[in-house]
Amino acid sequence: MASTLRPYLTCIRNTLDAAMCLQNFPCQEVERHNKPEVELKSSPELLLNPVLICRNESEKCLIETSINSLRISLKVKQADELENILTKKFLRFLSMRAEAFQVLRRKPVQGYDISFLITNYHCEEMQKHKLIDFIVQFMEDIDKEISELKMSVNTRGRLVATEFLKQFI
Amino acid sequence: MACIERASPALNQILLKLYSAEKPVEIDHHLYEFGSAEYHILCQACEPRVAYLSISTPPLCPGNLTSNKLSSYTIEMIKRLCPGVVEIAEARREGYQLTLRLNLTKIPRGNDYVKVIKEISTVHSVILSSQLKEILWNFNSDDAIKGMHKPIKLAYNPREPFFVIRQPPRIITVFPIRFAEKSDVIISTAFFQELVDVGSSDRYAKAPPCSWSAIPPPELIGEAFEDLSTNGGFVSFDISAHHVDGKRLDKTVWNLLNFNAYVRFHVKTTKGFIQRRMRKRLENLVEVLHHTESEHDNEQITRHYGCSCTKRLSVKSSKYNILKQRWGNLGRKLKRIHFRVKIRGFGRFRQRWLRLPKFSSSRGYTKLD
Numbered sequence: 001m002a003s004t005l006r007p008y009l010t011c012i013r014n015t016l017d018a019a020m021c022l023q024n025f026p027c028q029e030v031e032r033h034n035k036p037e038v039e040l041k042s043s044p045e046l047l048l049n050p051v052l053i054c055r056n057e058s059e060k061c062l063i064e065t066s067i068n069s070l071r072i073s074l075k076v077k078q079a080d081e082l083e084n085i086l087t088k089k090f091l092r093f094l095s096m097r098a099e100a101f102q103v104l105r106r107k108p109v110q111g112y113d114i115s116f117l118i119t120n121y122h123c124e125e126m127q128k129h130k131l132i133d134f135i136v137q138f139m140e141d142i143d144k145e146i147s148e149l150k151m152s153v154n155t156r157g158r159l160v161a162t163e164f165l166k167q168f169i
Numbered sequence: 170m171a172c173i174e175r176a177s178p179a180l181n182q183i184l185l186k187l188y189s190a191e192k193p194v195e196i197d198h199h200l201y202e203f204g205s206a207e208y209h210i211l212c213q214a215c216e217p218r219v220a221y222l223s224i225s226t227p228p229l230c231p232g233n234l235t236s237n238k239l240s241s242y243t244i245e246m247i248k249r250l251c252p253g254v255v256e257i258a259e260a261r262r263e264g265y266q267l268t269l270r271l272n273l274t275k276i277p278r279g280n281d282y283v284k285v286i287k288e289i290s291t292v293h294s295v296i297l298s299s300q301l302k303e304i305l306w307n308f309n310s311d312d313a314i315k316g317m318h319k320p321i322k323l324a325y326n327p328r329e330p331f332f333v334i335r336q337p338p339r340i341i342t343v344f345p346i347r348f349a350e351k352s353d354v355i356i357s358t359a360f361f362q363e364l365v366d367v368g369s370s371d372r373y374a375k376a377p378p379c380s381w382s383a384i385p386p387p388e389l390i391g392e393a394f395e396d397l398s399t400n401g402g403f404v405s406f407d408i409s410a411h412h413v414d415g416k417r418l419d420k421t422v423w424n425l426l427n428f429n430a431y432v433r434f435h436v437k438t439t440k441g442f443i444q445r446r447m448r449k450r451l452e453n454l455v456e457v458l459h460h461t462e463s464e465h466d467n468e469q470i471t472r473h474y475g476c477s478c479t480k481r482l483s484v485k486s487s488k489y490n491i492l493k494q495r496w497g498n499l500g501r502k503l504k505r506i507h508f509r510v511k512i513r514g515f516g517r518f519r520q521r522w523l524r525l526p527k528f529s530s531s532r533g534y535t536k537l538d
């Protein structure tokens with residue numbers, strides 16, 4: 001399992017490195033407006049081909065690029081129902097606080113668990129390679145956090161069960 | 170948690186207030202509590218040290234028409250509650266199953282009065298426990314030997330009934346589990362799996378064996394559909410004679426009555442734990458991003474820890490160092506010069522003013538080239 005993680009993350013990193021070449025581009029349709037073209041998708045000439053990187057059936061990453069913005073959507077692995085609800089709760093918690101992350105999208109793209117939207121302004125304020133490091137680190141941290149949460153919930157359940165049964169002895 | 174504690178917190182508080190009152194107090198309270206228990210407390214000014222406590226509780230076994238009246242065993246157990254203080258009134262209040270006369274003057278002075286009042290407040294749990302004890306006590310009776318398999322539906326909380334099935338040499342208690350939210354169902358299912366796992370270990374061999382199944386157990390065949398439709402499955406405990414012997418009967422009875430409440434409390438606290446942990450993780454993740462932002466300036470910013478109350482941020486610059494060095498050299502030369510003419514106050518001037526001025530303030534700022 002761990003053997004496929006490194007190549008998966010490396011592939012994402014390299015793709016982001018190539019895709020994160022963003023520049024300021026005012027909206028072609030509305031004067032004095034500047035919108036992330038990857039969200040609007042109104043001008044096909046401004047969009048690049050989306051890249052889908054799959055680790056397995058349940059884990060994948062969709063990278064959609066345009067001239068001034070980049071959208072990264074992640075699907076996190078969920079082995080059982082408990083991981084499913086923990087992932088949903090945690091990622092929804094983060095999405096609701098998207099302003100703290102700046103590059104996080106409030107609502108994930110349909111079919112995915114979480115989405116990032118990076119614009120040229122973010123690239124100007126932050127360093128490109130650090131942003132990519134953050135995204136990759138975020139993916140690792142999410143997996144790790146979900147696993148730890150699951151283990152903690154099971155450990156708590158075990159302790160509570162032990163205390164309940166002790167009363168009968 | 171009120172539904173797991175034996176003593177009713179509200180009743181306990183009112184009785185304590187009544188006992189501690191310096192002046193005669195008139196009280197006429199109606200209380201409604203978990204498990205559909207209803208209390209009425211009456212204290213009149215003409216009899217300040219006497220209180221009348223009326224209790225009404227739905228029968229533990231709803232199908233039994235005669236169970237509205239309290240059995241002789243239950244009455245006997247209530248009489249054992251603080252015999253000098255509590256008496257069963259001959260005429261019970263209308264709408265209640267039982268009225269107790271509490272003689273507050275007979276409550277001992279000192280610190281023991283808290284314990285006595287707490288014991289009086291457990292009257293509801295005594296009624297329920299004695300009813301369930303009678304059901305389990307009959308485990309050793311002739312009825313059990315004849316092998317009565319029909320499930321008995323018991324309802325501590327009207328929305329959470331559970332079943333007791335007598336199958337010699339054991340009694341099976343089955344708890345249908347229902348939750349409103351799917352996430353609660355999943356957390357409780359994980360808990361039940363741990364419960365079954367721990368119960369099957371050697372260390373807890375003396376505890377009643379428990380099992381969980383998503384479908385109704387075969388013992389409940391024939392029961393009403395609304396009782397068997399659940400989303401959390403069914404938890405079963407096998408109670409043997411060992412678990413109802415002597416003092417263990419009381420504990421077993423109380424644990425079974427409060428099993429549903431225990432599970433709900435665990436689910437609630439687990440959700441709180443998950444929320445706290447997510448908040449903490451959020452702070453860590455955001456910190457990483459802010460760290461990414463602050464490195465954008467591409468400057469070497471070093472921190473100097475000066476005196477304990479101030480920290481200075483100074484920027485390394487070659488021009489600054491050279492200037493400092495030259496000024497330092499000049500200052501040292503001036504200090505070494507032996508003046509033939511002594512000027513009063515010049516020494517202090519030399520010490521105070523022939524120094525390199527400090528450009529960084531004590532509050533700290535970052536100087537950029």
